[in-house]
Amino acid sequence: MEEYEALESIGSGSFGLIRKVRRKSDGKILARKEIDYRKMSTKEKEQLVAEVNILKDLKHPNIVEFLERVIDRENSFIYILMEYCEGGDLASVIRRHREKSVLIPEEFVWSIMTQLTMALHECHCGMSRNEETNQPMPRAAILHRDLKPDNVFLDANKNVKLGDFGLSRSLSNPQKAFAQTYVGTPFYMSPELISESIYDIKSDIWSLGCVVFEMCALEPPFLADTQAQLSAKIKLGRIQTLPSQYSYELNVVIRSMLQLSPRKRPTTTELLANPKIKVCKKHLE
Numbered sequence: 001m002e003e004y005e006a007l008e009s010i011g012s013g014s015f016g017l018i019r020k021v022r023r024k025s026d027g028k029i030l031a032r033k034e035i036d037y038r039k040m041s042t043k044e045k046e047q048l049v050a051e052v053n054i055l056k057d058l059k060h061p062n063i064v065e066f067l068e069r070v071i072d073r074e075n076s077f078i079y080i081l082m083e084y085c086e087g088g089d090l091a092s093v094i095r096r097h098r099e100k101s102v103l104i105p106e107e108f109v110w111s112i113m114t115q116l117t118m119a120l121h122e123c124h125c126g127m128s129r130n131e132e133t134n135q136p137m138p139r140a141a142i143l144h145r146d147l148k149p150d151n152v153f154l155d156a157n158k159n160v161k162l163g164d165f166g167l168s169r170s171l172s173n174p175q176k177a178f179a180q181t182y183v184g185t186p187f188y189m190s191p192e193l194i195s196e197s198i199y200d201i202k203s204d205i206w207s208l209g210c211v212v213f214e215m216c217a218l219e220p221p222f223l224a225d226t227q228a229q230l231s232a233k234i235k236l237g238r239i240q241t242l243p244s245q246y247s248y249e250l251n252v253v254i255r256s257m258l259q260l261s262p263r264k265r266p267t268t269t270e271l272l273a274n275p276k277i278k279v280c281k282k283h284l285e
């Protein structure tokens, strides 16, 4: 680890803390997830291997870039080096707006939703390369499974970076396609998880709806003091109206993602076909 100068801790991710580091060779600032694997169970070690393998394959402007994994056997630490996102996490952006009672501008909401939809599209529908022919080929869908404002990061230019694939899964085995157990954050748990503990790509769409709703309402769509009350509210699916400054189109797209039936929720392809999102996407290119 002599290649990197350790700077301050900037947060916590799945399995360990996130530290800002400076690469000594060129002074580049990076983020380093530091994991003490002595404390990890076998299942957690398997999850960590899965996370690194998934992150290595996902190269997209809206997904945090994975640079390298370093094993420090002397101290039993694994370090995952990733791109630094100067703007921090979306949860802090929402919290700052809530504390100041200032709503997030609708244009920024569309921009974040567009970029997160493109990141999820890469996860759900991305291609990989055939090792022999180097030709692009479809790969199994990757489920993020823990999409929440704490796992969405902003770089210096307000580009959105989906991070922390610590709970993600590749649907490489079709038989397992819809039989993934759920371990995510309760506020963003979809109705199908509560009733059947089944997770699929439409569950990521539900979580995306929760994140976009929270950017507008400055609180999650479903809040309760206990898991039982939260589960009951989610299964009822009733959401409060958004502040009146937000447009009809934004309300419609958020409600489409928060449909109780997974089949009724849009795919990332359908979301990206939305004229409002197309406008944003052009602006981002």
Ligand SMILES: CNC(=O)c1c(C)[nH]c(/C=C2\C(=O)Nc3ccc(Cl)cc32)c1C
Binding pocket: 010, 011, 012, 013, 018, 031, 064, 082, 083, 084, 085, 086, 087, 088, 089, 153, 163, 164, 165
């Ligand atoms: C208070 N902390 C921050 O503002 C903050 C900053 C400046 N960066 C981050 C986090 C990350 C960061 O900068 N790069 C990352 C790559 C992967 C993951 Cl899971 C997290 C990060 C955070 C939480």
